[in-house]
Amino acid sequence: MTRPVRTLLVWCPDWPVVAAEIVDGVPATAPVAVLHANRVVACSPAARAEGVRRGLRRREAQERCPALILVDDDPGRDMRAFEPVVAAVEEVAAGVQVLRPGVCAVAARGPARYFGGEEQAAEQIVEHIAQACAVESQVGIADGVFAAGLAARVGRIIPPGETPRFLAPLPIDALGRPALTDLLRRLGIRTLGDFAALPAGDVLARFGFDAALAHQLAAGRDHRPLVPRRPPPPLDVSDTYDDPLDRVDVAAFAARSLAERLHEQLAAHGLGCTRLAIEALTAHGQELRRVWRHDGLLTAAAIADRVRWQLEGWLTGRRRRGADAPSPPPPTSGIVRLRLVPDGIVAQGDLQPGLWGAVGAERERAHRAFHRVQGLLGPEAVVTAVLGGGRSPGDQVRLVPWGDERSPARPSTPPWPGRLPPPAPALVLPTPLPAAVYDTTGAPLAVTARLELSGTPARVEVSGEEPVAVVSWSGPWPLDERWWAPEEARRRARLQVGLADGTALLLSLATGRWWVEAVYD
Amino acid sequence: MTSRRVVGATALSAVSELPAVADGLVRPASASTGQILPVLPELSDLLPHRGLRRGSTVSVVPGRPARSGGSSLVLALLAEASRAGAWCAVVGVPTFGAVAAAELGIALERVALVPYPGPEWATVVAALIDGVDVVVAAVPPGVTASVATRLAARARQRGAVLVPYGDWERADVTLRVVRSVWEGLGRGRGRLRRRQLTVSACGRGAAAQPREARIWLPGDTATVAAAPSRPPARRASLRVVGGAA
Numbered sequence: 001m002t003r004p005v006r007t008l009l010v011w012c013p014d015w016p017v018v019a020a021e022i023v024d025g026v027p028a029t030a031p032v033a034v035l036h037a038n039r040v041v042a043c044s045p046a047a048r049a050e051g052v053r054r055g056l057r058r059r060e061a062q063e064r065c066p067a068l069i070l071v072d073d074d075p076g077r078d079m080r081a082f083e084p085v086v087a088a089v090e091e092v093a094a095g096v097q098v099l100r101p102g103v104c105a106v107a108a109r110g111p112a113r114y115f116g117g118e119e120q121a122a123e124q125i126v127e128h129i130a131q132a133c134a135v136e137s138q139v140g141i142a143d144g145v146f147a148a149g150l151a152a153r154v155g156r157i158i159p160p161g162e163t164p165r166f167l168a169p170l171p172i173d174a175l176g177r178p179a180l181t182d183l184l185r186r187l188g189i190r191t192l193g194d195f196a197a198l199p200a201g202d203v204l205a206r207f208g209f210d211a212a213l214a215h216q217l218a219a220g221r222d223h224r225p226l227v228p229r230r231p232p233p234p235l236d237v238s239d240t241y242d243d244p245l246d247r248v249d250v251a252a253f254a255a256r257s258l259a260e261r262l263h264e265q266l267a268a269h270g271l272g273c274t275r276l277a278i279e280a281l282t283a284h285g286q287e288l289r290r291v292w293r294h295d296g297l298l299t300a301a302a303i304a305d306r307v308r309w310q311l312e313g314w315l316t317g318r319r320r321r322g323a324d325a326p327s328p329p330p331p332t333s334g335i336v337r338l339r340l341v342p343d344g345i346v347a348q349g350d351l352q353p354g355l356w357g358a359v360g361a362e363r364e365r366a367h368r369a370f371h372r373v374q375g376l377l378g379p380e381a382v383v384t385a386v387l388g389g390g391r392s393p394g395d396q397v398r399l400v401p402w403g404d405e406r407s408p409a410r411p412s413t414p415p416w417p418g419r420l421p422p423p424a425p426a427l428v429l430p431t432p433l434p435a436a437v438y439d440t441t442g443a444p445l446a447v448t449a450r451l452e453l454s455g456t457p458a459r460v461e462v463s464g465e466e467p468v469a470v471v472s473w474s475g476p477w478p479l480d481e482r483w484w485a486p487e488e489a490r491r492r493a494r495l496q497v498g499l500a501d502g503t504a505l506l507l508s509l510a511t512g513r514w515w516v517e518a519v520y521d
Numbered sequence: 522m523t524s525r526r527v528v529g530a531t532a533l534s535a536v537s538e539l540p541a542v543a544d545g546l547v548r549p550a551s552a553s554t555g556q557i558l559p560v561l562p563e564l565s566d567l568l569p570h571r572g573l574r575r576g577s578t579v580s581v582v583p584g585r586p587a588r589s590g591g592s593s594l595v596l597a598l599l600a601e602a603s604r605a606g607a608w609c610a611v612v613g614v615p616t617f618g619a620v621a622a623a624e625l626g627i628a629l630e631r632v633a634l635v636p637y638p639g640p641e642w643a644t645v646v647a648a649l650i651d652g653v654d655v656v657v658a659a660v661p662p663g664v665t666a667s668v669a670t671r672l673a674a675r676a677r678q679r680g681a682v683l684v685p686y687g688d689w690e691r692a693d694v695t696l697r698v699v700r701s702v703w704e705g706l707g708r709g710r711g712r713l714r715r716r717q718l719t720v721s722a723c724g725r726g727a728a729a730q731p732r733e734a735r736i737w738l739p740g741d742t743a744t745v746a747a748a749p750s751r752p753p754a755r756r757a758s759l760r761v762v763g764g765a766a
Contacts, residue, residue, distance in 0.1 A: 362654075366608035369652025370633050373645050383634050385619035397619040402633055421712055423739035424620035426592040430636075456709075472706040474713075496713055502589045502701045504713055518618070520703070520713055521583075521592035 004144035004222045006160065008108035008118070010089060010125060011152035012082075012137045015102025016042040019081035020071045022135075031065050036073035075101065086229070088132035092125055095228030105148060107226055108141050118157050142166065144222025150174055164220035168193025175214045180207065192218040233269060236341040237261045244283045244334025251280070251335055252308035259303035262340045273342035278307055280314075283333040288314050290379065291343065292371070292403075303340065309375020311335075370402045379403075388412050391419045391479055392494075393428045393506075393518050418479050420494075425506055425518035432515035435507060436461040437470075437495075447476045447493045447509055460497060460505065462516055472498040476509070496520075558602035558654060558682060563736040567720060568694060569727035573602060573655065576677040580689035584698030590718045591698055592618065593625075593738050595657055595686055598696075600625040602655055602682075603632065610649040612638050613659035614686070624739065643668050650681045660687030694724035699733065715740055 012018060014028075021028040031047035033040045040061050043052045050065035062068055078101035086104055089096050093111040098104045111121035122139040129137045140151025142158040147167055151158050158166045167174075170192045172181045189195050195203075196219035204212040216222065237258050245251040255278075266272060279289045292306050370382050383399040388408025390396035398409035437445040439455025446454040453476060461467040476493035483489045494517070495507045504520035557572035565571040573579060581598065583591030596618070599609050604626050611617055615636035623629055633653070638645040642661055649656045650672065669690060676683040685692065699721050705714025718738045723731040 362606075362608060365652040366631075366633075366654075367652075369610075369649050372648045372651075373635060376641055376644060376648065377635070377637075377639065381635055381637065383636065384632065385617070385622075385629050385634065387619060387623055387629065393618060393620050399634065399636075406630065422624055423713065423715070424618060424624055426596055426618040426621040427588060427616045428618045428620075430615050453709075472703075472708055472711075474706055474709065474711055496706060498703050498706045498713070501586045502703070503586060504703050504706070504716075519588045519592075519616075520716070521588045521590060521618075 003160075004147075004163070004220070005226060006108040006112075006118075006141065006143060007105050007145050007148040007226065008093070008111060008121065008125070008139060008141045009099075009103065009105045009145065009148035009152045010085075010129070010137050010139055011149070012085065012102045012129075012135055014042050014044055015082065016073060016078050017044045017071075018135060019074075019078040019101065022081040023077045024071070026069060026071055030069055031067055032069045032071060033061050034071045034073050041073050078102065084133045085129055085135055085137070088129050089125060091132070092128050093121075095226065097226045097228050099145070099149075103149065103152075105145055105226060106228075112141075122157060143220060144217070145224060145226065146217040146222045147220055164196065167218060167220050168196065172218075175218065177210065177214055180211055180214060183207075196220075235262075235265055235269070235271070235273075235345065236339060237265065238279075238337060238339035240337045241335070244336050245338075246334035248308055248311045251311050251338065252304045255307035255338055255340075256300055256304040258338055258340050259300035262303070262342065263300060266342060270347060271342075271345050272347070274344035274346060275342075276303065276306070277341040277343055278303075278310055279337075279339040279341065280307075280311065280335045281337040281339075283336045286332070306371070306375070307338070309372065312375060367403075374402060389414055389416050391416055391481065392508075393420065393424050394430075397428070418477065420477075420506070423520070425520045427519040427521035429516060429518060432508070432517050434463045435505075435514045435516045437497075437507065437514045438467075445514075451476055451478050451493065457495070457497060460499060460507070462505075468503075469500040470497050471500050479508075558607055559605050560601050561597055561736075563734065563738075564597060564720075567696060567722035567732055567734050569724070573598070573682045574693075575654075575680040575682060577693040578673045578676060578683045578685065578689070578691070579694045579696065580685040580687075580692035582688060582695060582697045583686075584701070589698060590701040590716070590720075590738070591686065592616070593621065593716075594696060594698060594718065594720060595684065596622050596625050596627060597736075597738050598684060599632075599655055599657065600627050603627040607631070607654035608652070609633070609655045609657065610635065610653045611657045612646055612649065613642065613661065614657070621739070643672065646672055646683075647675055650675050650679050650683065653681060655682045655684060657684045657686055660685050660689055666690060692724060693726065694722055694728045697721045697723075 016034040017028050017032050020026040020032065020034065026032055028044050029046060030044065031050055031052065032044040033047050033052055034042040035058055038058050040052060040054055040056045042054065047065055047068055052061045052065050052068065058070065082098070082101045086096055086098055089104060089106065093106040095110070096104050096106050108118055108121065111125070112118040115121040115124050118141050122141060126137055126139055129135055138152050138155045140148050140153070140156055142148040142151040143160065143163040147158065147163045150170060151166065168191060172184050172190055172192060172195060174192060175181055184195060195215060198215065200212065200215060203215045239254065239258055241254065245254060275291050277289060277291045279287060281287050288310065290310050374382050380401050382402040384402055384406065386398045386400055386406045386408050387396055388398055389410040389412040395410070400406060437457055438459045438461070439445045440458045441455060443455065445457055448454060457470045457473050459467045459469055473495055475495035477495070479490070479492045479494060481490045491510065493509045495509070496504065497507060498504045505516050506518040506520070508515050508517045557570050557574050560568060560572050568579070579598070581591060581595050583589070603609055609627070609632045611632065612635045614634070617634055617636070619629060622632070635645055635649070646656060646658045656676070672683060673691060689695070697720065698718060700719040701716055703713055703716045705711050715737050716739065717735055719733060719735050721731060721733045722728060
C-alpha cells in the first residue's frame, strides 16, 4: 500500500470572523461571534477569552460577554474573502485544494523542494499570505489531509512516517463525527490511538462504512488524494499587429479571425457568453473598450461587425457629436492590438432562446438595429426609459443606455407624497424653460411663505414667445425635497395652468423664477 | 402584400452606406403582430385599415399652437401596437414623456429612444426601420424630398411603419390635431383630468377622404383603454359636468 500524500495545509484561524472584518469591516480584535441558527459557529480570540465557545446559544454567549458583536453567518462572504488568500497561496505553490473557507491544502513535495525544505516552505507561505492579504495563518504538514489539518491547529510539521504517533494521543472528537465519537466514548475509546487499535474488519462490521473511513484516518492512513482547484481557463483571445491597422475594414477583417478563435475556444469548453468586451489599443497607447451584450452566441461575422461599428464610431461618429458627448479623443495612430474578452459566461446548454421563434427573431432584429445606431452615435445615444419613484415627471424616469440593466433611479415603492396626479405630461423638458407669470395687475406673480399666490394669474410668457392669457390654474403645490442634503435640496412651488390657446403647462417656481417644467401636450 | 415587395436596392443605397442585413429582408409570416398593427379603437376610424399597415407612412402634424396634443397623439398611436408586442423607436424627441407613455399602455422595455440623432438623422432612421416595427421620427428642418421618399420606400420594403412627427409631404395618412380642450382645471382649483382632442386625417389612396374624430386623450383615468370614448353620449353628459364646475 502506498504512503499517504505529504500534505501542507494552510489554516486561517477563526475565518468567519476574519471574513466579516474583511468584507463588512467588523473589528476582529473586538469580541465577535458569528451565529448560525442562533448558535455560535465561530468567535474571535477576544470573545473566546471571555468564555464564548462554539455551539453556545446567542443568549448564553451574550451573557458571558455583554459587549459581544454578533454577525450572521454567510458562507458566501467567507468564500469571497478567502479567494485572495487562495490566490496568494497559488502564487507560491501549485495545485491548491480549497477544503472549506479558511482552509486549503497543497501537496507538500513541490514547495518543499523548491524552497529547500518543508519548514522553509511553510514559512514562505505564511509570510506571503500575511504580506499579500494581511491575514494570519498557520501551516501544518503531515501525511494526509486529515492529519495535516490537526497539525495546522498546533502549527507543527510532522516528520514523514510519524503521523500515526502524532494522531494517537489526540481526543476522539478530532474525527468531527459527533454521533460516532459519542458512541465510541461510551464504549471507552477516548483517543484516536485507541480507535486505530481496533481491528479494521470489526469496525466496518460494527459501525459501518463511514466509521471504517474514520478508522483509517485515525490510523494515519489517509489515502484520499488532493483534488487541486483548477484555475478558470483563460478565454480571452488577443492579437498584436506589427503593422498598425489604420483602416476600419482591415481591423474588422482581423477581428474576424480573432472571433473564429474565440468561438473555437468557447466551443471547446462547451460555453457561450452573453457579453463580449472588445478592446483595441493604438500604437500611442490609447485604449478603447466597449462591452456588447447579446442573447445567445455572436457569430464570427457579428463580432467583426461590432468591431467595425465600435471603431467606426471611434474614428468618425464621436467627432460629429462635438462637445455634448464626453468621449475619448479620436485615435492618433493605428491599432496594434485587438482583444476579445468573453464575459457573462454560461454553459452552452443554459442558453435559453425565446420559446417562439418569431418573437425571438423580432427581438433579435430590433436589438441589431439599436446596436447599429449605438455603433453610429455611441452607446449612450440609444436609451430606454425606466420608471421609478419621484415627485416630478422628470424625476420618475431614468434613461439607461440600451443593453444596460434596467434599474430605476429611485425605488417606486415609497408613496412619494406630493407626486403629481395623473395624467402625466406627454412633453417633459429635459432642461426647464424660463418663463414669466403675471397677475391681473401686471405685476410678476409670486408665492408667499404661506403658500398663497400673490394675485390671480393672468398671463404667461414662455421665453421668447408671445404672452398668452391664463384661463384656469391650480396650485401652488409645494415641494420641498431632500432638505437634509444641502447640495441636492430643492424647494419648489408648482402650478398647473391652462392657457387661452388650449395648451396646458406645468410651471414651477424655484429660487424666485418661474420655469416651464413640462407641457401637457 | 406590398410590404413584401422588394424595391430595387439602388434606391436605398444612398440613404445608408451600411450593408443591408440579409436576413432582415424576410419577415416570418407568423409574426405576432401580423400585417396590420393594432391601434386604439378611438383612432382606428381615422386609419384606412383600422390600424397601422406595415410599410405605410403615417405622419402626425402638431396643431396650432405647437404644443396642443401632438405628442399625446403620437404616444396614443404607438400604445396598442406596443402592448401587442411591437418594437418601437423614437428618434429626435428629447422631451419624450415616459410616464405618460406608460400610462397610455406603452411597454417601455420595447421602446428605444434616440433623443439626439444629430446630422445622421436619415441614417439612424434608416437603420431603425431595418429592425423595428414602428419608428417615430421628429422631422428636422431641411429634410429633402428625395430622402423622404427613400425612407418611405425603405419602410415599405422592410414592413415597418414610419411615423414622421412634423411636416412630411408624401405620407399615406396625415393626422393633424385640430383642437384640444382640457377639462378638470378651474380657476384656482381642480386639476387637469382629461382632454378632448379633435384629430383630422387625410391622405392618399384609401385615406383620400378626409375624416375627423374626437377622442379623449388622456382619458378620465389617464389610460385611454379604461375610458372608452363614445363621443356623442359622453360629450353631452360631460359638458354638463364641465359647466357645473
